[in-house]
Amino acid sequence: MDVATKEFYDQYWPRFVPIYEETKKYMLRTITEPHVGRALDAGCGHGLCSIVLSELADQVTGVDISTDSLDTARQQVAMAGRSNITLLHQDLQSLDPALKDFDLVWCWGVAMMAPDPMKVMHNLMRATAPGGTVYLGLYLRTWLSPVHQLVRHTCRTFMNGPRRKKLVCDFFAGLTRVVCRLRGEEINRRPDNVSIQAQVEDWYYPPYKTFYTPDEIIDLFRRNGFQAECIQDRLGRMKSATIFVVRAVKTAG
Known part of the structure; x- marks a missing residue:
């Protein structure tokens, strides 16, 4: 069990549940399937993505390493009144083999x-149904x-108590506001995020973070019987902390 990640998100997501309508808007722009039978929310966290799915x-399974x-x-699902969601405590690095044949x-x-993202990705591929x-x-x-990793290491090593973490988050939030104002830009915050401080904490304080290129992930999927493409190549303005999204369809049985 990846205890370090569990402990970080045990205290993170209960404090920083994203904005549901923005989460839904993004997901519905991204997912092209109008309807599927079974969906897996791998790393469901706060549960909002499971609700959208x-x-x-017809049936959604959400799994996460963080019990909190x-x-x-569960609270979000109950408030949404959704009855077709099952939430399970799972480490994606050792995903239960019985969790398989998901259409999405x-x-x-x-x-x-x-700690080992490749284990996670291979488990996700295994859990996908042919045609999924x-x-x-x-x-x-x-x-x-x-540079991003160096800042993360510094923050986690020297600025990792509640008061020091708040200083770091407030500093970067203030710096972001100043830079955006000087550039005449809107505040650099993801639309679904509740605050710049929440975004900063999620950038710099998780225990593990690995970076990839779209080409190597597309190649990984193709070597494992998927047709894959990068559908979003840069979701953030921060060049050191932006996400790309790959869509991959399983062709092999």
Whole structure:
């Protein structure tokens, strides 16, 4: 069990549930399937993605390593009144082999947070039914990625108590506002996020983070019997912390 990631998201998602309508708007722009039988929300966290999927799928299974996040997800599901969602405590690195034959697998910004992301990705491919689709969002590797990792290491090593973490988050939030104002831009915050501070904490404080390029992930899928393409190549303005999304359809049995 990846205890470090569990502990981080045990305290993160209960405090920072995203904005549901923005989450739904993004997902419905991204997912092309109008209806599927079974969907897997791999790393369901706060549960909002599972709720959106439940409007497209007959049955949704949401799995997450964080028990406190799952409690938050159960609350969100109950408030939404959805009865076709099952939430399970699972580490995606050792996903239960019985979880398989999903028509749609959604894993947005999760796999690269595991100590061994390749284990996660292979488990997602295994869990996909022939003809099924995987939507996988990962952090993009650029020349700035080592800088991002250095800042993360510094924050986690030297600024990792509640007060120090707040100083870091407030500092980067203030810096973001100043830079955006000078550039005449809107505040650099993902639309579904509740605050810049929440976004900063999720950038710099998770215990693990691995960066990839679209080509290597597309090649990984193709070598494992999928047709794959990058459908979104850059979702954020921060070059050191932007996500790309690959859509992959399983062709092999």
